[in-house]
Amino acid sequence: MAQQEQLGYLESTIRKIYPQDLSFRNEATGRLQQLTMPRWALGRLMDLAVDLAGMTRSMQPPVARKTIVVMAGDHGVTAEGVSAYPAEVTTQMVHNIMDRGAGINALAGQAGAGIVVVDMGAKDPFTSLRDSPGFIAKKIAPGTANISQGPAMSRTHAVMTVEAGIEIANQLAPEVDVFGTGEMGIGNTTSSSAIAAVLTGKAAAELTGSGTGISQEQLDHKIAVVQQALEVNKPDKRDGLDVLAKVGGYEIGGIAGLILGAAALQKPVVVDGFIATAGALIAYSLEPFVRDYIICAHQSVEPGHGFMQEKMQLEPLFDLQLRLGEGTGAAFAMNSLEAAVAILTEVKTFAEAGVSGKS
Known part of the structure; x- marks a missing residue:
């Protein structure tokens, strides 16, 4: 029920x-x-x-009031050694963003955009941040399970995380003209590669990149992990919620929900890089008309990014060899919206x- x-x-x-x-x-x-x-x-x-x-x-x-929503979540697949950084960096970087010390802070500030950090599924309870302005607690669970061994989350949790993203859009909408998507979650390029493989039909080896800057040996291992996750879970490409539940992440589902919510409100949403576009592709699989409200900020160096944009028939505004995430590309691209309106x-x-x- x-x-x-x-x-x-x-x-x-x-x-x-x-x-x-x-x-x-x-x-x-x-x-x-x-x-x-x-x-x-x-x-x-x-x-x-x-x-x-x-x-x-x-x-x-109206494009003057801009907000980057940075969704945070941890990934069990980091146990497989798919990232150059340890899992605790998710927590550390959330604090860094809240302390205004990250790349997204610099670029959002330059663009005149606010930042809201949302805990969608991080391990840390963030007790000290609960009452901080610009922080929203929406934790569905303390991180996903290891997708190379089984589903990332239950289908119920997949629905809950998308709905939490919709709730964020509705909550912020009275003060926001344009949304930007950001994320923080060590291991999330692995989940995004798996999502891209399912929904574009491309092979894992074509889509999977170095993420945080791993070696070729580590990349080969990461590709194998993505392939194993697909074989173990067998996500249904016709069902975006099944794909999210099987190989996704809580922050990715939150991004999908934010985009659906923005589209329902007829507000533009500027989508950042590889992980954010995986969230956009989940939203697109649930309702294709959502693409009419998506502005692709850029094409990152991750090989799967362009394939996901092509699937939605969307073109990026820029190609600046970005690969940071956090919403940095979306913040940079927001200047273009004001230029277009001018x-x-x-x-x-x-x-x-x-x-x-x-x-």
Whole structure:
């Protein structure tokens, strides 16, 4: 009964997700074609302006209030030696972010974006952070099980973690125009590689990268671990919740829920790197229209990242060889959204400026 109620809540959110509004897209396109410049001279920024108008149903898309949501979770598969860093780094980096000492703090600050850290499934109880501004406790469980030996979590927990992400979107929505996805979880590139393999149909060896910077020998072992996880668990590619439960992570499910929640609220969500895109792909598998609200910040050096973006038919804004995660790429890309809106709203048309158009 509890699971039915949970699924009902998830389904009610999915039912609120519609494609971008075509009338606003057409109106934005019409205006941009008349601006005092050669046709579509600002390229992808103009494409982004059209998307933002369609997402927000506005010719003055609201993008000023930006928040990066950093989902944290631990992974049992770290016991297999798939990361260059020990599992306790998840906890240490959560504290570092809360102390404003991480890469995401620098880039979010530069972009004028706030940061919210959410404990979705870390081992540490974070007792000292419970009452801290910018920290939200949504722990489903203290880390996933080892996916090379069995499922990461139960299906009920998979539903709960997606719903927790939706709840975060709804909770923050009154103060947020644009969401950004971030994550912190040692071992999560291994889970993301497994998710990518299932949902893109590509081989684990094609998709799995060095993550935190492991050696070639360690990478070969990591690929074998991903392959073992797929063979042991046999996730169903037709069922995103099954994939999440079998080989995912709590922070990945939280990201999926945040994206679903943002789409239901008709708010743009800027998706960061490899792990965040795995969460986006889970959301996309549950409701394909969610792609209409996703802005892919960049393409990382992880080989599976581009394949996941291609699966959703989305193109990244940048390719800067990023591989940090935390939401850093999303924070950097948020500057582009304000630039796109400025083009749409501040540049005059030929008629408005009294400039002669193309003969």
